Amino acid sequence: MKKKVTLKQIARELDVSIATVSKALRDSKEISEDTRDKVKAFAKLYHYRPNNIALSLKNRKTKTIGIIIPEIVHHFFSKVIKGIEEVANKKGYNVIIGLSNESFDKEVINMEMLANGSIDGFILSISKETMLQQDYHHFNETISQGMPIVMFDRIVNEIHCDKVIVDDLKGAKKAVIKLIENQCKHIAIITTKDYVNVGRLRTQGYIEALNDYDIESQSDLILKVDDKLMSEDYIDILEQEIMDLFHKNPEIDGVFAVNELYAITTMKVARKLGKQIPEQLQVIGFTDGVLSRHAMPSLTTVSQHGKKIGIVAAELLIEKLENEVEDEQVSTVVIETELIERESTK
Amino acid sequence: MKKKVTLKQIARELDVSIATVSKALRDSKEISEDTRDKVKAFAKLYHYRPNNIALSLKNRKTKTIGIIIPEIVHHFFSKVIKGIEEVANKKGYNVIIGLSNESFDKEVINMEMLANGSIDGFILSISKETMLQQDYHHFNETISQGMPIVMFDRIVNEIHCDKVIVDDLKGAKKAVIKLIENQCKHIAIITTKDYVNVGRLRTQGYIEALNDYDIESQSDLILKVDDKLMSEDYIDILEQEIMDLFHKNPEIDGVFAVNELYAITTMKVARKLGKQIPEQLQVIGFTDGVLSRHAMPSLTTVSQHGKKIGIVAAELLIEKLENEVEDEQVSTVVIETELIERESTK
DNA sequence: TACTAACACGAAAACGTTTATGTTGAGGAT
DNA sequence: ATCCTCAACATAAACGTTTTCGTGTTAGTA
Structure with a gap:
């Protein structure tokens, strides 16, 4: 096990000073060609590499x-x-x-x-x-x-x-407008509690899009999921909440979900309820991940370009x-x- | 903008040596209680934290x-x-x-x-x-x-x-045995080329499982996908290859795929061919990721415990x-x- | 001959620590 | 009065670099 070679060792071996070695390696013209070559050859032979930590300390940047x-x-x-x-x-x-x-x-x-x-x-x-x-x-x-x-x-x-x-707000708006233009009449949103910035903004985008088309937003079409508890049966709870949403509002024909998981789960629930996607229900998610791409049916989504x-x-x-x-x-x-x-x- | 404070600065301010400061902070009993307290108070006030890089250099470990x-x-x-x-x-x-x-x-x-x-x-x-x-x-x-x-x-x-x-081999074997015991008679494997270690081992597990149950492995039920080209239409090619596999071997009623993506794609193809999962076709994947968990139907899989x-x-x-x-x-x-x-x- | 310039190199400081090894002064023992 | 001990601190070396500032030798110039 040959330990890392340092300037000092090279210097000792070649019987020159540390400074000379350093300069030679950095092609300083202060050093004669002769010495330079000798040092470089030796350094190469022993795989010399400057120690990063020492450099960091010296340069005050890492x-x-x-x-x-x-x-x-x-x-x-x-x-x-x-x-x-x-x-x-x-x-x-x-x-x-x-x-x-x-x-x-x-x-x-x-x-x-x-x-x-x-x-x-x-x-x-x-x-x-x-x-x-x-x-x-x-x-x-x-x-x-x-x-x-x-x-x-x-x-x-x-x-x-x-x-x-x-542009969370704008992105959400784009998605909801897409749903509106695709003839959805009752668009729900599955989002997070408001303290999550992105959830709030996306919800806002949803509302603005509706307003732009003179549709009044209904609070019972806005499902704010609490994502604090990341428990084991989190998915089950989520599924149940979405199920409730559909039961209470069977007229829903479009869903905008603020993340992939909510969107996928929505589709799962829809399937259980026998709703055809996209014929009877259209779904759009946020974040373009593997889930969206490989879901069946694949998910229309707002890509964030991570x-x-x-x-x-x-x-x-x-x-x-x-x-x-x-x-x-x-x-x-x-x-x-x-x-x-x-x-x-x- | 107050720059990071160092031992040297503290030493200068308190008119003691650097060593004294260092020792005081490390509770060396060499230093009088008086000085120790003074140093500590000062250090706390100015949020002194030892510089990691200097420590790394000194200790020769990072x-x-x-x-x-x-x-x-x-x-x-x-x-x-x-x-x-x-x-x-x-x-x-x-x-x-x-x-x-x-x-x-x-x-x-x-x-x-x-x-x-x-x-x-x-x-x-x-x-x-x-x-x-x-x-x-x-x-x-x-x-x-x-x-x-x-x-x-x-x-x-x-x-x-x-x-x-x-235990790729054993894991694969477990999966295939599961399929066998679930009454699958014609089990295919979707795997990678042999130079990928894990692909080779999982394929071997597949074969061993079949042999254990006195089933002869058929080469036309082994699809080795070339995953070198990670092109855009990679998925399409994959899908086509799996489609071909089913067309040539319509009797297939079980598939073991060496990764999630292959498994999901298999299910997609199966759906296109009108095969019911798991009634007509059972599928098991490898690697327990989001895809497996949230696919519809959700995917039975060999978890690697990453x-x-x-x-x-x-x-x-x-x-x-x-x-x-x-x-x-x-x-x-x-x-x-x-x-x-x-x-x-x- | 004396001075200068160029060359080729070495010494030392600096980055921020820790620690082994001094150094100093006070107090106690003899 | 002398010696020793101990407390409390300072000095210096070390980690591995880079770089500034010497310094000695040689060669060129007036």
Whole structure:
């Protein structure tokens, strides 16, 4: 087991100083061609690679991006990571991941763990608990220490940082308009409680779309599911609630669901009730994941372009990192959604 | 913007030496209670946190684990990551991720990038291209430099390192036996080309199960899909191949697919052909992802326990890291699969 | 001959820690 | 008065780099 070779060892072997070795390897013209070649040959032979940690310490930058997300087993988030990773890698950055598991405490701990020199900046999406508690001190502290943050998807407006979001409202509106134009007369929405930002915005888009077409929104067509309890029989409860919705409102002929799972479950319930999709019931979901693509019938959905979000977020962050401009300027980029039509609509 | 405070600054402010500050914070009894309190108060006030990079350099360990996987937008891999992260976090480790995108070159580059001091050890699953090229020099080099590696799922036996695998053969066998005992008389398998380890093993399990029940395996019931081309119309091609399989062998009444996607696609084709599931055709997949759970009908599947794999892998690695025992002992842990019965079988 | 310039290299500082090894002064023992 | 001990702190080395600032040698110039 040959340990990693360092400048010092090379220097000792070749009987020159550490400085000379370093300069030779970096092609400094201060060093004679002779010595340069000798050093390089030796370095190559022993697979010398500069120690990253030492470099980080010296340069006061780690070339590493920290990502904090609530959950990784999740199509949208992993798409975002993929986007981030792609950009980061291209620019010579590494990506280090912390999971909050939707917990405030874990979010804080993870951020503190990474903020102590391990990374140059954060890309993150806020946990539900944090949204609920509205305690944002950890973000402000990080920023005030000069470490840039880029928030995506689940953001909080009060924080002064770059943001990348989806046009949730507009996306939802597009979906509902599609249903309206497809002759749906009684459109329901399956959404989350209002404290979830995206749920609220999408619900708003739903209402606006109806209003635009002079349809009055009925509160009994709006099902707000509590997604706090992520219990085992969560799906069963969800299914039951949707079942109730249909029983109470048998006239429903269109459903807009604010995520894939709600949409799929809606289709499952519809099938149990013997409703044909899309003939008797049309369904549109949000988030274009595997479920939508491979469901039967495949699901018409509002795609969020997760990877694009990751790409933009990474670009924003790296831009901030590389140009040490003291501009406290922040920007919010909105990634347009796209309606992907499949078999669950006419 | 107040920059991060260091020992040096505290020392200067309090007019003591850096060493005194360091010792005071670490509760060294060498320092008078008086000074200790003063230092601690000051440190607390200014949110002093030791710089991770400096510590890493000093201790020659980073408390960070490197993960290299072929793809992150993938249920199985993200489950594994979740498991790793859980253990790592509990033991004070961070997790840094590199994606190979199934490419040999990216795998090598990523490993080199991380091996230069950024991490203490690797947990990885090999890219398809690497399996194909059978060039494993980067693994051997890493190991010979004293950096431990734990491989999971897609492993290569020649490498001397800890491994965590799934009992692919046995899992497949269990599935096929289930089909046999459910009275299927003509069982097909949809698998990958043989160079994919797991595909080969699962195929072998299929054959062994049949043999155990004195059924001769027919080559025309074994569909080996080429999954190299990940093109846009990949799914269409897959669908066509499965369609052909059914056309040529209309007697098929059971299908074992080596992954979720193949299984779902099989069900889609079956539906197009008007076959009732599970009455006329029973289907079992491998890998318990969202697709299996939420498909209609939901899919009976062989669960790989991805998270468990991650947990075990992380435990093995950290064990190696913390106990600097020079035991070149390596172990291979097999995680048992589990057959999860759902609606696609009787 | 004396001065200068170019060349090729070394010494040292710096990044932020921890820790082994001094150093100093006070107090107690002889 | 001398020696020793101990408390309480400082110094310095080390981790592995990069880079600034010397410094000695050689060759060229006036």
